[in-house]
Amino acid sequence: MEESSDVEPTGPTFLALLSACTHAGLVEQGKTLFLKMQQYNVKPSLKHYSCLVDLLSRSGNLEEAEATVMSMPFSPDGAIWGTMLSSCMTHEEYEMGIRMAELAVGSDPGNDGYYIMLANMYSAAGKWEEAERARERMKESGVGKKAGHSVVY
Known part of the structure; x- marks a missing residue:
């Protein structure tokens, strides 16, 4: 998308990509995409953070997931708490x-x-x-x- 057109990704585009990375276990690519949002002036929403926390916690990177939760500019919602709690139990x-x-x-x-x-x-x-x-x-x-x-x- 970046190389073949002048169309820039939006918040929903990044959300879909982060979700795909989460389900495919592509941790480094997901983290890179999350950081790349700034390049396109896309402000991460609670849903973007939720995907990132899910990506990190599923892969066993619980300390990084916890750090993300604690540094978010939003209060964690039920989805984030649920992700963290179930991952802590799993791991x-x-x-x-x-x-x-x-x-x-x-x-x-x-x-x-x-x-x-x-x-x-x-x-x-x-x-x-x-x-x-x-x-x-x-x-x-x-x-x-x-x-x-x-x-x-």
């Missing part, structure tokens, strides 16, 4: 997962999933008392575990 990075889950709970104390992930992280790390305290915090906050539902008919 057995329980201490980082506990940190991320605590931040997630602080950002949305009404989200039952964050408390559950926090308790699961503590349990996976062998911190049984802390896991029980996380469950108690959830109850004390008045947050109940929501029943699962399906959108399949």
Whole structure:
């Protein structure tokens, strides 16, 4: 696109490319594309950051993903917290997962999933008392575990 036409990529173009890099495991190319957005005066949105965090965390670059989350000009949303928490569990990075889950709970104390992930992280790390305290915090906050539902008919 850059070499064959005068058309410049837009925010949605970069979003599609970052998503493709994420699903193909092209970490370095995705990071390069994210940085290249500035060259085209495209300001990264929360969705662009979400793709970058997903790319980094899926590939096991959790420290870089955490640094990205902490330096974003936006507050992380549920997609970013979910990505970080599931990747921490997948890659057995329980201490980082506990940190991320605590931040997630602080950002949305009404989200039952964050408390559950926090308790699961503590349990996976062998911190049984802390896991029980996380469950108690959830109850004390008045947050109940929501029943699962399906959108399949």
